[in-house]
Amino acid sequence: MNEAGLNQQTALTELFCLGRSGDRSRYNQFLTEVSHLLRKKIRYCIAESDVEDVLQETLISIHKASHTFDGQRPILPWLYAIAQFRINDYLQRHYSHRQHEMDIAELADSLAAPRDEAMHEEDLPWLADMSERNQQLFKLVFVEGYTMKEAAKAFNMKETAVKVMIHRQIKHIRHQMGVS
Amino acid sequence: MDTNELIQQLAQSTPSQKKLFGVRRLLMFISLFLLSYVFVLQLTLGLRDDLWSQFERVTFSIEVLLLLTLLVVSTIASVLARYPDSHQYDSVNYLPFIVFAVLLVFLLAQILLSMEAVDSHQLTASQHGFECTLWIAASASLPAWVLMSMIRRGASVFPRQAGALSVLTATAIGCLTLRLSEMNDSILHLLVWHYIPSFVFALVGAWLGKHLFKW
Numbered sequence: 001m002n003e004a005g006l007n008q009q010t011a012l013t014e015l016f017c018l019g020r021s022g023d024r025s026r027y028n029q030f031l032t033e034v035s036h037l038l039r040k041k042i043r044y045c046i047a048e049s050d051v052e053d054v055l056q057e058t059l060i061s062i063h064k065a066s067h068t069f070d071g072q073r074p075i076l077p078w079l080y081a082i083a084q085f086r087i088n089d090y091l092q093r094h095y096s097h098r099q100h101e102m103d104i105a106e107l108a109d110s111l112a113a114p115r116d117e118a119m120h121e122e123d124l125p126w127l128a129d130m131s132e133r134n135q136q137l138f139k140l141v142f143v144e145g146y147t148m149k150e151a152a153k154a155f156n157m158k159e160t161a162v163k164v165m166i167h168r169q170i171k172h173i174r175h176q177m178g179v180s
Numbered sequence: 181m182d183t184n185e186l187i188q189q190l191a192q193s194t195p196s197q198k199k200l201f202g203v204r205r206l207l208m209f210i211s212l213f214l215l216s217y218v219f220v221l222q223l224t225l226g227l228r229d230d231l232w233s234q235f236e237r238v239t240f241s242i243e244v245l246l247l248l249t250l251l252v253v254s255t256i257a258s259v260l261a262r263y264p265d266s267h268q269y270d271s272v273n274y275l276p277f278i279v280f281a282v283l284l285v286f287l288l289a290q291i292l293l294s295m296e297a298v299d300s301h302q303l304t305a306s307q308h309g310f311e312c313t314l315w316i317a318a319s320a321s322l323p324a325w326v327l328m329s330m331i332r333r334g335a336s337v338f339p340r341q342a343g344a345l346s347v348l349t350a351t352a353i354g355c356l357t358l359r360l361s362e363m364n365d366s367i368l369h370l371l372v373w374h375y376i377p378s379f380v381f382a383l384v385g386a387w388l389g390k391h392l393f394k395w
Contacts, residue, residue: 019194020194023194024194031190031191032184035183052183068263068335085264085337
């Protein structure tokens with residue numbers, strides 16, 4: 001680390017320690033400087049539209065984890081580790097959600113054409129492999145056009161449970177169709 | 181909410197939690213606790229009659245040494261795991277897994293190379309099975325709970341790894357005490373009832389860590 005980096009680290013550590021001892025203005029200054037520093041890192045990994053959300057989550061995490069920093073160790077690795085943890089957390093949520101949305105959207109598209117015509121079970125051979133309940137749920141969402149929320153209400157289930165069930169079935173169908 | 185507003189809010193409630201113990205001090209406390217625990221367990225179980233003659237066997241000595249190393253490095257890694265900047269000690273964080281893998285490979289190699297001559301008399305003298313796994317699980321409960329509580333009070337950024345490490349430390353205690361007391365040198369027995377269950381427990385620990393160390 002160069003001299004400027006070391007100076008920055010010393011200054012931040014000092015501000016943090018003063019903030020911890022109850023000096024609110026120093027703590028405010030610490031968080032402001034940290035936000036400038038981490039915004040760059042977060043912007044590097046995450047889409048611009050979500051940078052501020054992740055930055056705010058990171059600042060809250062820094063605040064919550066402040067008791068784990070004793071002022072003796074370098075502060076920058078500590079800050080960056082927390083930021084990286086929140087970035088990873090965000091990316092994990094983002095991609096699992098995106099994959100889920102894509103699966104449902106793709107299947108909805110593929111089923112969109114026959115939706116106007118009368119759909120028979122023989123048009124959907126893979127439906128036969130599903131349990132009765134899953135078949136009904138599938139038809140409700142993809143044939144009759146119910147939203148996930150409506151389907152969940154009709155089946156007296158949680159919306160997330162319906163999403164998970166459909167997600168699993170789509171994976172199963174993809175596997176059967178040999179689509180990766 | 182705007183980031184500046186959030187900063188204002190956070191600054192109004194400056195951190196109120198007590199500062200955690202430093203790494204060295206905490207490590208000293210945890211080591212003392214684990215040492216006392218090992219001592220009490222060993223007193224309860226007793227030592228095997230032929231322990232000193234067993235130490236003349238290179239394979240036994242290496243195994244005990246590896247278990248001791250596992251206990252020491254996994255204790256250090258567990259303590260470090262509670263701090264977000266533990267990645268600075270990456271070599272220490274992964275060392276317990278490497279030592280455990282070496283231990284398993286060492287035992288497997290003994291089976292494959294038939295280095296270990298099993299004393300049939302000793303085998304029949306004390307033939308344990310599932311009881312060993314139960315003992316390891318039971319003896320690991322308290323240290324695992326202590327270590328997990330300790331990590332939970334921190335802010336681990338590798339929750340799965342931290343969970344696995346705490347359980348690995350705890351099971352190493354059970355394995356070590358049992359190895360020094362049980363008159364059974366069958367490598368297959370050690371693998372099936374001691375070390376493979378420890379590996380499974382570590383996986384459970386990783387799963388627990390994911391859920392327990394959220395912050």
